[in-house]
Amino acid sequence: MLEVxxxxxxxxxxxxxxxxxxxVADGEFLSILGPSGCGxxxxxxxxxxLEHPNSGKLHLNGHDITHLSAxxxxxxxxxxxxxxxPHMTVFDNIAFGLRxxxxxxxxxxxxxxxxxxxxxxxxxxxxxxSTLSGGEQQRVALIRALVNTPSLxxxxxxxxxxxxxxxxxxxxxxxxxxxxxxxxxxFVTHDQQEALNMSDRVAVMNNSVIEQLxxxxxxxxxxxxxxxxxxxxxxxxxxxKLRVDDAGRCICDVESLGSFFMEAGESRTNGVQGGLCxxxxxxxxxxxxxxxxxxxxxVIKAQSYLGTHTQFEICLKNGKILNVFQQNxxxxxxxxxxxxxxxFLAWQTNQxxxxxxxxxx
Amino acid sequence: xxxxPQTFRVATFASLAWLWASFLVIAPLxxxxxxxxxxxxxxxxIEPVLTLENYTRLADPYLSGTILMTLGRSVWLAFLSTxxxxxxxxxxxxxxxxxxxxxxxxxxxxxxIPFWTNFxxxxxxxxxxxxxxxxxxxxxxxxxxxxxxxxxxxxxKAVLIGMxxxxxxxxxxxxxxxxxxxxxxxxxxxADLGAxxxxxFFKVTLPLSIPGLxxxxxxxxxxxxxxxxxxxxxxxxxxxxxxxxxxxxxxxxRNWPFGAALSVILILMIGLCLYLFEKVTKGKGEDLIA
Numbered sequence: 001m002l003e004v005x006x007x008x009x010x011x012x013x014x015x016x017x018x019x020x021x022x023x024v025a026d027g028e029f030l031s032i033l034g035p036s037g038c039g040x041x042x043x044x045x046x047x048x049x050l051e052h053p054n055s056g057k058l059h060l061n062g063h064d065i066t067h068l069s070a071x072x073x074x075x076x077x078x079x080x081x082x083x084x085x086p087h088m089t090v091f092d093n094i095a096f097g098l099r100x101x102x103x104x105x106x107x108x109x110x111x112x113x114x115x116x117x118x119x120x121x122x123x124x125x126x127x128x129x130s131t132l133s134g135g136e137q138q139r140v141a142l143i144r145a146l147v148n149t150p151s152l153x154x155x156x157x158x159x160x161x162x163x164x165x166x167x168x169x170x171x172x173x174x175x176x177x178x179x180x181x182x183x184x185x186x187f188v189t190h191d192q193q194e195a196l197n198m199s200d201r202v203a204v205m206n207n208s209v210i211e212q213l214x215x216x217x218x219x220x221x222x223x224x225x226x227x228x229x230x231x232x233x234x235x236x237x238x239x240x241k242l243r244v245d246d247a248g249r250c251i252c253d254v255e256s257l258g259s260f261f262m263e264a265g266e267s268r269t270n271g272v273q274g275g276l277c278x279x280x281x282x283x284x285x286x287x288x289x290x291x292x293x294x295x296x297x298x299v300i301k302a303q304s305y306l307g308t309h310t311q312f313e314i315c316l317k318n319g320k321i322l323n324v325f326q327q328n329x330x331x332x333x334x335x336x337x338x339x340x341x342x343x344f345l346a347w348q349t350n351q352x353x354x355x356x357x358x359x360x361x
Numbered sequence: 362x363x364x365x366p367q368t369f370r371v372a373t374f375a376s377l378a379w380l381w382a383s384f385l386v387i388a389p390l391x392x393x394x395x396x397x398x399x400x401x402x403x404x405x406x407i408e409p410v411l412t413l414e415n416y417t418r419l420a421d422p423y424l425s426g427t428i429l430m431t432l433g434r435s436v437w438l439a440f441l442s443t444x445x446x447x448x449x450x451x452x453x454x455x456x457x458x459x460x461x462x463x464x465x466x467x468x469x470x471x472x473x474i475p476f477w478t479n480f481x482x483x484x485x486x487x488x489x490x491x492x493x494x495x496x497x498x499x500x501x502x503x504x505x506x507x508x509x510x511x512x513x514x515x516x517x518k519a520v521l522i523g524m525x526x527x528x529x530x531x532x533x534x535x536x537x538x539x540x541x542x543x544x545x546x547x548x549x550x551x552a553d554l555g556a557x558x559x560x561x562f563f564k565v566t567l568p569l570s571i572p573g574l575x576x577x578x579x580x581x582x583x584x585x586x587x588x589x590x591x592x593x594x595x596x597x598x599x600x601x602x603x604x605x606x607x608x609x610x611x612x613x614x615r616n617w618p619f620g621a622a623l624s625v626i627l628i629l630m631i632g633l634c635l636y637l638f639e640k641v642t643k644g645k646g647e648d649l650i651a
Contacts, residue, residue, distance in 0.1 A: 050549050071554075076553055080546075085550070087568045096564070097555050
């Protein structure tokens, strides 16, 4: 188990990682998701021992590893650009870590061959690194780290340099390998699809801090901050003011559009400015005003048919544009909407989120 | 040939380079080879008479013995200079690339500054430093090591110091270029996989710096082999090196044809060295390029 407590790191006065607390359970696949420059790679390097924190502690399986150098940690990394040794063959690359441990050559050979098999590269140990394709390099880098049976495997955007099709394929391979070897994976990425698709839990980072840590479902359906809501998936936002009525219900007043009910959350104070946020696929289009609590009126400005769903751009009365996704069904195909049609949008109260302005970023 | 301006420009520059090479390298070389087969004039000139005498003279056991001794001494000294340059140049290059940080350019500049002073003056400066009552001995004396503690001037030690001092920048610079190209992530990956600092150097940094090491060694070894000014000034002519032998034949004895024959032999030997060097390092070099 990895425990990160209160870790802070700054580079020449600039904070890269600020007071991070994180626990990763054994065998877990945890993603650290965030935009570039949010500190996710620094956090990874701190765990790997390639950087040392200015304050805070790191524990691995109960041992304090805060001041342990990288080469003494049982933590291995798959680097962003793989960092395979160009002057060695595939075999020697994979054997590097084992040879550092002074393992018996016969045993090394067996382990490397097993690794090559796991990576679908059986019998290709003699190849030079420069002759490998991007996907093969990625797999060699993965095996080079995994063959040392680390307590923790770190992956720094390992799929970033590959094309989309290969990425999707390797996402599945990676998850399959992780399930097989049962090693703890900490995976850094800026790609929300990748994070949602592969992980047991996702830590969303922004501006040097973890904004939310949860399962992919929690992150998507119950974002805690506006940043998380907008970084993971699409979001529509209406600026408004919070009001708590006599019955204790929370209402968001949006100027010139009306009032909308919201879930009553903790610390909801009257008069707070903020944003009412609804995901595009949670909005439903009606041609006649539905009898729902929350209804918006608008005009279709543009639509594009995308097979599984149709994407609409709806212009509201105040000129604000909302994105709406509607699942395509055969029924919907018959009552097609057209650009410039006047329509109504409705959503269920519990599918909207309100973020007070102080938490907006 | 197409009238492509790009091709034309390349051809122009290439022809300039060829012109340079033919006038300043190939022509003198052929001149040396040519006169090595001619007869010596009575008063030091050349007589246009074809002869193999200059080469057959080398068969004389006494003479060839002396020449071989001299050659052996020169090769050994050039080898020592090269090793010394590597031993100091490698850490220097590593320091410049990885540790110097912002001072890197300034320090690199310092490495070049000595070239602004004439080579002879720099070499004579070492006479002042190394002589029996020079600076080095005064400093050592002030540490209580007695007067004239070191007798290094006019010995092979002083020659080695002079060679090392003059050729170090070439080694340091070519290593610097190689080390600078080294991907830091490879060193991080090695550390991540459990390699300590020494292992990182021998398994990653050194193998990937071999092109610079080869270039630097060639740039030090070959000029050092033919060097005659440094042995003259710092060695005081006490021990003869190949460079001195040649200079003597041409300038003092004024036997140009025999000097030319010796030069041809030396060129052939250097060529052989380079060939062997290439053979030995070939496998590694190809790996790096591939």
